[in-house]
Amino acid sequence: MVEIEKCLTRISYLVGRARQHEYPMAAAGMDLDRAAVAILRRLAETEPMRPGVLAGLLAVEASHVTRQVQQLERAGYVVRATDPHDRRARRIELTDAGRAAAHRIREASRIGMRMALADWSDDDLRQLAGLFHRLVDDFITHADVPAAGLGPV
Structure with a gap:
């Protein structure tokens, strides 16, 4: 378990680095925050x-989603x-430009993935x-369960 936790910590750090966001954004020709x-x-x-359902899926506050949706609306993506x-x-939906932007971001992100796993x-x-x-599903299943021996989280 210790080795898994160490690896997840490293992955989290690597994914959270600014460069990890900036490179795909530059490759996609876009300027959006994470x-x-x-x-x-x-x-x-x-x-x-x-918006409330979207906030729940992303595990963030609804006000956070509202601010980001406003940014995406101004850009013409939603x-x-x-x-x-x-x-x-109201429901949030992608525009054609939003679908194209999501595709460009996904493709730009995959370039680095392909190189790393070539x-x-x-x-x-x-x-x-x-x-x-499986890991993600199990984490989601147990997200609200306090860790044994640690008390309330």
Whole structure:
């Protein structure tokens, strides 16, 4: 367990570095902050959704999503549309420009990934993807459960 925790800490550090965000943004020809990119990418993977639902999926406060959505609206990447199930509510949805931007970001991010994992076999990559999915799912399942022996978190 110690080695897994060490590796996750290193991955978290590497992913959180400013360069890790700046390079794909430059390659994609865009200037968005990390939070806006996370929202753009999440919306590209799903149906349009209410800001509160989006905040829950990203594990952030709704006000945080509102600020980022405003930035994405100004850039022409998202619009707020009426929720067909509740005319009083609004959903966030990508525009064509938003879908294209999410695609450019995804492709720019994959360049570094391809370079880093170029020597891995297809089987190793499939195993890694499967284990990462399992890891994330288990972390989400146990996210609100205090660690044993540590008391309330």
